Amino acid sequence: MRLKVLPPTLRKNNRYLTVEIKSKLPIVKDDLVSIVWDACIRFQGELNTSNFNLWVMRFYEFENDEDYCSYKAIIRCQRDYVEEVRSSLALVNMHKRERISITTVGLSGTVKASQKYI
Amino acid sequence: MFFDLNIKGNSFENNLKLAIEASKYGWNHINFSYNQDDYSNALEFKNDLIGELNERIALDYTLEIKSNNINEIRKITNKFRSKSSCISVVGGDLKVNRATLENVKIDVLSRPYLRRYDSGINHVLAKEAVNNNVAIELCFRDVLRSYLTHRSKIISNFKDIYTLYRKYGFPLILSSRAESVYDIKTTQDFTAFFKQTGLSDEEIAKSFGDASNILEFNANRSNMILTGVRRIDDAS
Numbered sequence: 143m144r145l146k147v148l149p150p151t152l153r154k155n156n157r158y159l160t161v162e163i164k165s166k167l168p169i170v171k172d173d174l175v176s177i178v179w180d181a182c183i184r185f186q187g188e189l190n191t192s193n194f195n196l197w198v199m200r201f202y203e204f205e206n207d208e209d210y211c212s213y214k215a216i217i218r219c220q221r222d223y224v225e226e227v228r229s230s231l232a233l234v235n236m237h238k239r240e241r242i243s244i245t246t247v248g249l250s251g252t253v254k255a256s257q258k259y260i
Numbered sequence: 261m262f263f264d265l266n267i268k269g270n271s272f273e274n275n276l277k278l279a280i281e282a283s284k285y286g287w288n289h290i291n292f293s294y295n296q297d298d299y300s301n302a303l304e305f306k307n308d309l310i311g312e313l314n315e316r317i318a319l320d321y322t323l324e325i326k327s328n329n330i331n332e333i334r335k336i337t338n339k340f341r342s343k344s345s346c347i348s349v350v351g352g353d354l355k356v357n358r359a360t361l362e363n364v365k366i367d368v369l370s371r372p373y374l375r376r377y378d379s380g381i382n383h384v385l386a387k388e389a390v391n392n393n394v395a396i397e398l399c400f401r402d403v404l405r406s407y408l409t410h411r412s413k414i415i416s417n418f419k420d421i422y423t424l425y426r427k428y429g430f431p432l433i434l435s436s437r438a439e440s441v442y443d444i445k446t447t448q449d450f451t452a453f454f455k456q457t458g459l460s461d462e463e464i465a466k467s468f469g470d471a472s473n474i475l476e477f478n479a480n481r482s483n484m485i486l487t488g489v490r491r492i493d494d495a496s
Contacts (some may be wrong), residue, residue: 228448
């Protein structure tokens with residue numbers, strides 16, 4: 143049985159970050175999930191990360207550049223913690239001993255609106 | 261306006277790639293840094309690079325002096341002063357930190373905390389930086405490419421420098437020191453990181469202003485008669 147949906151005043155307010163990912167190795171959505179969580183826990187700690195309400199909503203693969211594999215994704219976080227999540231993701235550096243880079247290219251209030259950055 | 265005075269310069273193709281990426285991520289002006297040995301060679305393709313970018317992003321070169329010999333630093337500074345829009349010295353050694361901050365011809369002391377257990381700056385050096393208008397540069401890449409305890413120590417050094425910055429008000433500049441496309445971030449990510457380490461929005465904006473002031477001051481350096489006195493062109 144599903145829980146009844148909370149009234150709007152009790153719901154969490156979310157923001158959706160559109161991120162651009164450059165990776166030397168090919169990655170899949172599950173890899174990104176673990177990279178995002180690992181980055182936030184490393185930089186902000188377990189206690190702060192519990193506030194972020196992180197979720198990888200969408201994952202898109204793009205045509206590979208000659209130097210790296212290119213992806214974009216939409217990541218959900220809680221409204222008041224955007225700066226914390228952004229800075230944590232910006233500090234992602236290595237994945238499986240190969241270079242990776244994540245940078246936020248857009249910020250929106252809905253998934254639909256964040257798709258304009260894809 | 262977003263200024264990055266320290267992106268590591270390389271070949272023409274690599275610089276072009278980095279400049280295009282930086283313009284895509286919202287940077288308005290970047291400086292490629294070269295050490296004293298490569299600087300003259302790099303000047304040869306500077307105009308081609310500017311032409312290729314076609315005003316997409318403003319760019320210039322920084323001379324990055326890397327030496328532990330104080331006399332050598334002084335000689336290189338005098339040699340390149342008129343040819344360079346920005347001269348920075350890589351810090352870390354206490355003697356180098358002091359000699360750099362006492363030299364009015366040098367613009368930037370880059371990474372005074374490098375390979376040290378402390379920030380490399382104290383109240384005496386902070387006052388020298390203010391008197392001689394030498395900026396202190398913090399690099400994002402030092403945090404990006406380190407991890408765990410080492411990363412924590414670098415951020416702790418940043419915080420020590422912020423404390424002195426708030427008390428003495430020396431010019432502080434923030435730069436990425438990107439070496440590849442993996443190191444370049446959007447301007448919002450860059451400012452978000454420094455905000456997390458303890459700088460306020462105003463302080464970050466002022467740091468970009470300080471970088472702009474260095475370039476503007478050096479563009480007019482030949483017209484400077486005394487500190488605060490500049491010859492202006494009254495024909496215009």
